[in-house]
Amino acid sequence: MVYLLYNQYNMFTSSEENYLKAIYHLGLVAKKGVSTNAIAKKLDTKASSVTDMVKKLADKKVLIYQKYQGVNLTIEGKKIAALIIRKHRLWEVFLVEKLNFNWDEVHDVAEQLEHIKSPKLIDEIDALLGFPTVDPHGDPIPDKEGEITLRKKVKLSTLKENEETVLLAVKDSSDDFLRYLNKKKIAIGNTIKVIHIEPFDHSTLVQINDVELLITNEVAENLLVKESNAV
Amino acid sequence: MVYLLYNQYNMFTSSEENYLKAIYHLGLVAKKGVSTNAIAKKLDTKASSVTDMVKKLADKKVLIYQKYQGVNLTIEGKKIAALIIRKHRLWEVFLVEKLNFNWDEVHDVAEQLEHIKSPKLIDEIDALLGFPTVDPHGDPIPDKEGEITLRKKVKLSTLKENEETVLLAVKDSSDDFLRYLNKKKIAIGNTIKVIHIEPFDHSTLVQINDVELLITNEVAENLLVKESNAV
DNA sequence: AATAATTTTTAGGCTTATCTAAAAATTATT
DNA sequence: AATAATTTTTAGATAAGCCTAAAAATTATT
Numbered sequence: 001m002v003y004l005l006y007n008q009y010n011m012f013t014s015s016e017e018n019y020l021k022a023i024y025h026l027g028l029v030a031k032k033g034v035s036t037n038a039i040a041k042k043l044d045t046k047a048s049s050v051t052d053m054v055k056k057l058a059d060k061k062v063l064i065y066q067k068y069q070g071v072n073l074t075i076e077g078k079k080i081a082a083l084i085i086r087k088h089r090l091w092e093v094f095l096v097e098k099l100n101f102n103w104d105e106v107h108d109v110a111e112q113l114e115h116i117k118s119p120k121l122i123d124e125i126d127a128l129l130g131f132p133t134v135d136p137h138g139d140p141i142p143d144k145e146g147e148i149t150l151r152k153k154v155k156l157s158t159l160k161e162n163e164e165t166v167l168l169a170v171k172d173s174s175d176d177f178l179r180y181l182n183k184k185k186i187a188i189g190n191t192i193k194v195i196h197i198e199p200f201d202h203s204t205l206v207q208i209n210d211v212e213l214l215i216t217n218e219v220a221e222n223l224l225v226k227e228s229n230a231v
Numbered sequence: 232m233v234y235l236l237y238n239q240y241n242m243f244t245s246s247e248e249n250y251l252k253a254i255y256h257l258g259l260v261a262k263k264g265v266s267t268n269a270i271a272k273k274l275d276t277k278a279s280s281v282t283d284m285v286k287k288l289a290d291k292k293v294l295i296y297q298k299y300q301g302v303n304l305t306i307e308g309k310k311i312a313a314l315i316i317r318k319h320r321l322w323e324v325f326l327v328e329k330l331n332f333n334w335d336e337v338h339d340v341a342e343q344l345e346h347i348k349s350p351k352l353i354d355e356i357d358a359l360l361g362f363p364t365v366d367p368h369g370d371p372i373p374d375k376e377g378e379i380t381l382r383k384k385v386k387l388s389t390l391k392e393n394e395e396t397v398l399l400a401v402k403d404s405s406d407d408f409l410r411y412l413n414k415k416k417i418a419i420g421n422t423i424k425v426i427h428i429e430p431f432d433h434s435t436l437v438q439i440n441d442v443e444l445l446i447t448n449e450v451a452e453n454l455l456v457k458e459s460n461a462v
Numbered sequence: 463a464a465t466a467a468t469t470t471t472t473a474g475g476c477t478t479a480t481c482t483a484a485a486a487a488t489t490a491t492t
Numbered sequence: 493a494a495t496a497a498t499t500t501t502t503a504g505a506t507a508a509g510c511c512t513a514a515a516a517a518t519t520a521t522t
Contacts, residue, residue, distance in 0.1 A: 099355035109349045124330035
C-alpha cells in the first residue's frame, strides 16, 4: 500500500481537530445545532474563542454555522471527527493491551497521540491489535470510513434477577469510577449475572468472573450491558 | 512506579524542543558556539527567528547566549535534548520492529511522536522493545539520564582486504541511500567481509549475508562499521 | 407584550512563532 | 588597516488561538 499522498483530512490543526471532536460528541445528543456555550464548556475555553474558531471551520466546509443558531457538522466534518475518534480509541486499546496502562491512565496520552498525522501508523496499530471494534471503555471504534456500528446497550440496573449479560461499556468514565472498577477487577467483556436485587435501595448482588459482589444502584446505573439474556 | 508528577522537562513547546535538538546535533561537531545561521539552516527558518528563540531559551537556562557569539547548551539543555533524541530513536525502533515500517519511512512520524509528553509511555515502549541501544540507523539511544554510550565506528572504506566487521550505522541518512541499502538487503548488524578492493576506483567487493556485492567507494564511505577485525 | 436574564457576537488585545527589511557587528579581503 | 562581504540583531508585521469587556440577539419571566 502507498501512503505518499497526504489526503484532504490532514490539513487541520490539533486545535481544529479538538473542536471537531467536541462538536461531534455534543451533536450526538443535541436536538438542534450545537451551541457556542456547550462547546466552550466542553473545551474549557471562552464562548468568544468558540465563535472565532467556528467561523474558520465553516469556511473550511466542515460545519454549518449561522449566527446565534449553533453549528452542525457537514458529512465531511463528521467523517473527519470520527476518524480522530478512531485514532483516539485505537491508541487507548494499544496503551492498555500492549503497554500495561490501566484504563484510567490512557485518556491524556491518547489525547496527544490522536493528532499524529500518518495513515500508515494508525493502520499498522489497528492491525497489531487485531482490528478491535471497541476501546477499553467499551466505546465503539469507527472504521476507516468513519462509520460506527452501534450495539444496543442497556443499563445493568434495568435487568431482572437471574438474567445474565456481558459488560459492554461504562456510562461514567470518571477516574474515580474507573479506579473502582479496576479495584473490583471488573472489565469490558466480563460476564455478569444478577443474583439478587434489594427492593429497599436497589443495591444488587451480582456474579462477575465467578465472584459474588454487592454493587450500589449508582454503580448499576453506570454499567452498560448487552440487552437481556434470561437464563 | 508513579508518574503523577510532571517533571521539570515537560515545560517546553514542540518548537523549543526542535531548537534544542538541532543545537545539540550541531554542537557535537562545532568547535565554538553554534551559530545562528547554522541553526536557521538546520531548521529551515530565518536567522531572525533563531535570535528570538535563542533569547527565550537562554532565559530558561537551557543554553548560554552572547550576542554574535553563537550558543552553547547548558548541562540541563543537553540533557533535555538527549531525552528528546531518546524518544525519537525509541519510536523509530518501534515503528520498524513492531509496525513494519522501513527505515526510510520512520523519520517524519518519529519527528511527531518525539514530542508526546508521557514518561510512562516512553518507558513502556522501551521495555516492549527490550531496551534497545541503537536505532534502525545504528545511532545510539541515550539512556533515561540522557547519557550516550558511544561505540567506536569507522568507515567501511578504511578496512583492508580480508577484514571482517559488523555494520553499526550509516553516515548518510538520505532517503536515496536508505532505499539503496533496502534494495540490497543491507541492514544494521549485518556481518560484512571485504573481499577485494579495486585500486583504480576503490570500488569494493564485499560479502554481506553470504552474498557477494560490489559497492562503490561512495557507498563504502557512508557505511560505519566496527573497528577492524582481521581474519 | 414588555422586561429581565442569558447567550452569543463583536471589538480590541495578548502571546507564540514566524516573517521581511534595515541596522549593527563581525569576519574576510585587498 | 581600511574596505568589502557576511553574519547577526533589531524593529516592526503577520497569523493562529486565545482572552476581556461591551454590544447585540435570543430566550425566559412576569
